[in-house]
Amino acid sequence: MDLENAYDKIYRYAYFRLKNQELAEDITQETFLRFISSYGNLQEYDMRYLYSIAKNLCIDEYRRVKPDPLPEEDEARAAQNIGSTEETAIVRVALSKLPVEDQELLLLRHVNGESVGTIGKALGLSRFAVYRRLKDAEEALRKGLEVSGS
Amino acid sequence: MKKQLEKLLAEAYAAPEPKKKQAFLMNLKPREVSLPEMLWQQAAYVRWPVWLFAICMMAFAIGGSILHLEDTERIVTVLMPFTAAISVLETNRSTRFGMSEIEMATRFSLRSVLFARMTILGILYAVMLCVSAPMLAYAFGGKLLLTATRILIPYLSTMILSLIAERSALGRKTGYSSAAIAALISLVTFWISQEQSQKFMVLRYTTLLENWGILIVLVLLLLTILEQQKTIRQVEAFA
Amino acid sequence: MKLAVDRITKQYKNKIAVDRISFSLSEGVTGLLGANGAGKTTLLRMMAGILEPTGGEITADDIPVQTENYRALLGYLPQDFGYYPEFTARDFVRYVAALKGIEKKKAWKKTDELLELVGLSEVANKKIRTFSGGMKQRVGIAQALVNDPKILILDEPTAGLDPKERVRFRNLIAEVGKNTIVLFSTHIVSDVEHIASHLLMMRDGQIIYDGKWDESQGDLEKFYMEEFE
Structure with missing residues (x-):
């Protein structure tokens, strides 16, 4: 890289x-x-x-x-x-409802494409904690998107 | 997570184009300078008279050989000490002209700069020798090794003495010690090569060279390297 | 960045030129004041990595002074410096840029910028040997800045400058000092008074004052004289 x-x-x-x-x-x-x-x-x-x-x-x-x-x-x-499309706007609204820690995890994992290990070291969390929180964050985001009716 | 959602996330998190990225990155990368690059760089700062002198010597040796000018070999031999003096002076330019402190505070230590200069000049004169000696030997029917040793002995002797002189306090003060040494060795070489001088010597010069030439050259070469090392080491600096 | 000098000593056969000096510097301009022979130059040469200390350590954010990484951060103007006789102002700065490992295109651009900055762009192609002392000194300042140093060490940079050049120099250093550690030595009190926010005073190889300086503290000239009485 x-x-x-x-x-x-x-x-x-x-x-x-x-x-x-x-x-x-x-x-x-x-x-x-x-x-x-x-x-x-x-x-x-x-x-x-x-x-x-x-x-x-x-x-x-x-x-x-x-x-x-x-x-x-x-x-x-x-x-x-x-990021001005309607879809992006919806995602952004859904994201903004999440705690900032969750937003951070989603960014690092899914946009920056970092491994769980790297994220853990960067944020001072165990691999397991990252893994679990990430799952929760993804779930919360999905729910948020469903609510906004897409 | 689905690919499509990842794409949307990327858009949602997208930041405006950074403005100062390239300028910053350019500054950031500490450039590695390789040895060949450094040699090339220093070569660019070797003054033109040095190249000119070397080229003229070579041209003279080649020309003289082709035209069968009688004294070509002797003249080349007699001029060799000056080549040596020039290369020593060129190497020591930093201290001579008071550039050493600035050079020392750059990325490379002054030692490596000195080393680079010695290497460049060494290569230059090696090329010169490799071209001139066979030409001379062929043209005047001498043995190649004999011709080479004849050329090398005054050259190396001058190198050794000049390096010692330039390091000494006196040498640094006068600035002409190398030239003086070159002149002296040149005279001695001239005298030795004269036919009528041979009767003052225990052994004919040519006989001496035939028997011991290679050994003498090797010893002188070794001494030259030692003296060059001393000169490099003398630079007071880190690493 | 923090430039730390830790118990640095330089001892010659029977003379201690620098005697267990410790201090640390951060971004900003520091003046090093002291009479001739106080050990300023010896100290600065050790900080520039060209003179090996007898003892002690110098580091910039833990990068030791003897490493190439340290030298990559450094700009240095020696007290006395010469130049190869064939050099023009432009050749000189480009040559130093090359030795500092700066890529050619960038080096050429930077050279012209700096010569402009020190007011020599008109005479960039003139041989240095035709220059006045002040002009030569400005070439020296330009070469020290060519790698955008993070640590700038200047030994008597105002020597030989006329009053106008002195003002220009002060402005330049104040600007550079915003994001660079600048340490300069002088024996002229007014140089320090105007641009330095940090002051070191040296006598007999030791630091006798290390602290802030601003005009509210009164007359530096007087203070200096008192310290050295």
């Missing part, structure tokens, strides 16, 4: 957390820089550590800007016409 791919994944993750293009990109870059300063280089970068660095940075950032609640939707995304 190449670096660019890793960048996309971390960026997507940060964007999911912060819903702000600029912040997400800054966090992504900071994540890589922190990784380099701890491990010397990116020759053998490790998604697990990248995610966990990114997660902490996002949490810090979230705390910092908390008084001003994050927007549900970022203008940049709207402007680029991303």
